[in-house]
Amino acid sequence: MNILLTGGLGYIGSHVAVVLTEAGHRVTILDNLCNCKVEVLSHLAKILGSSPIFIQGDVRDQVLLESVLKDGKIEAVMHFAGLKAVGESVQKPLMYYNNNVGGAISLLKAMKICQVKTFVFSSSATVYGVPKYLPIDEEHPTCPESPYGQTKLHIESILRDLANSDDAWNIIALRYFNPVGAHESGLIGEEPNDIPNNLVPYISHVATGKFDKLKIFGNDYKTLDGTGVRDYIHVMDLAEGHVAALNYLNKKLPKFSIINLGTGAGYSVLELVNLYEKVSSRKITYEISGRRAGDIASCFANVDKAAFLMGWRARRSLHEMLEDSWRWVSQNMTIEL
Ligand SMILES: NC(=O)c1ccc[n+]([C@@H]2O[C@H](COP(=O)([O-])OP(=O)(O)OC[C@H]3O[C@@H](n4cnc5c(N)ncnc54)[C@H](O)[C@@H]3O)[C@@H](O)[C@H]2O)c1
Known part of the structure; x- marks a missing residue:
């Protein structure tokens, strides 16, 4: 078409x-x-x-x-x-x-x-x-x-x-x-013009050295480790x-x-930070600060309708998401050593 x-x-x-x-x-x-x-x-x-x-x-x-x-x-x-x-x-x-x-x-x-x-x-x-x-x-x-x-x-x-x-x-x-x-080639990916609003691009740039540290807003939510789940x-x-x-x-x-x-599964901020450290072999420095107004503990999808109507389900793991994100970022950005 x-x-x-x-x-x-x-x-x-x-x-x-x-x-x-x-x-x-x-x-x-x-x-x-x-x-x-x-x-x-x-x-x-x-x-x-x-x-x-x-x-x-x-x-x-x-x-x-x-x-x-x-x-x-x-x-x-x-x-x-x-x-x-x-x-x-x-x-x-x-x-x-x-x-x-x-x-x-x-x-x-x-x-x-x-x-x-x-x-x-x-x-x-x-x-x-x-x-x-x-x-x-x-x-x-x-x-x-x-x-x-x-x-x-x-x-x-x-x-x-x-x-x-x-x-x-x-x-x-x-x-x-x-x-x-990102695409597995590392040739295309997310490239915010300004300071990233989303967690993964921000973590990536702590890994590259562009940002000093990640601020985690709240570790007292009712989740496995207290940080927000998405x-x-x-x-x-x-x-x-x-x-x-x-x-x-x-x-x-x-x-x-x-x-x-969506995938139907939720992961916490700390789970992402720990896994990003593994895939990038870099330290992700973070500090815990207070909850942000309007933030919620957990949010994840029911994905049955997509499977039932369209025969589609997400199949890639969180590990692949972060590995591909790091490949894209490390191939395309200037990394502070
Ligand atoms: N990325 C996310 O987390 C997310 C989550 C939910 C929904 N969405 C939606 O998905 C869509 C794509 O998101 P994305 O992450 O690729 O964003 P993006 O900013 O990377 O891509 C949007 C593209 O639209 C172009 N654009 C914006 N306004 C335009 C206009 N008036 N005319 C022509 N081009 C215009 C921009 O130049 C940009 O290339 C957006 O509508 C966004 O709201 C994104």
Whole structure:
């Protein structure tokens, strides 16, 4: 199939580009480069033998999108383009609503005009808010705690309404838990522009020497070792989940589905730190500080729906996630010795 990946030069989109191309699809990437480097394209070419088609542009440019959809004979769209920093979204909510919700609307309008009605959306487990029970299934109530999370939930509502309005739409919103790791080549991976918001990129940079130490917020939670527990998923498993989603959409059964992508297992911050020390053979210095407001003890997914509907389950271990993360970081960053 001819597939458009918006935000396809970013962390998750670039891994999905690899898996889709290897599965025989023709990938076109549209990205405005606001949170990625154009060099990712040449790294994709090294992995794949040739580069995906790339268009530099903004997802809010409906006229451009219409021509991309028509010229590329696009049959399905995977929508990764979006801003994703929770803290920044609290400071700049309008920027987040404009980019994320505004971007989704102009993309969907262009798709409707061009009669492209197969759509996979990058949603997030953040829409659930504080867990009321574990593991979190797709029926769990939603209560996002940040403007970022709200943008994801708004877009899901738009998608549900759209699917209800016209049977020709086939839509899946994938609620990602915590993607980590990198492609096994070490050529693509997560490269935050600023100080990383997520745990694994931060630990990686303590390992490289870029940061002195990791701050662990709270070690008095009701978990095995007192530190917070989360569901980490290898980005290549996540990428394979998108191929499974596409295959499921092609059966034209559902009009709109919401599906968790996680492993169903939780790991604590200290477990990650200890394992990262092993895979990198470097000391991860950390200090324990007080709990952060809004943080929760544990969060992990119920992944039965993905297995039941799409025949997909994550298969890579935490060890592989951290090993691949370290390979990517150590091959691509300057390491302080
Ligand atoms: N990484 C995570 O932990 C995580 C978790 C849950 C959900 N998500 C969602 O998955 C998607 C991809 O996340 P990621 O980690 O790859 O982020 P990323 O920032 O690495 O990738 C997003 C890409 O979209 C591009 N982009 C942003 N706004 C754009 C616009 N208006 N027009 C065109 N391109 C634009 C950026 O340049 C970037 O390359 C996002 O929507 C994010 O909210 C990510």
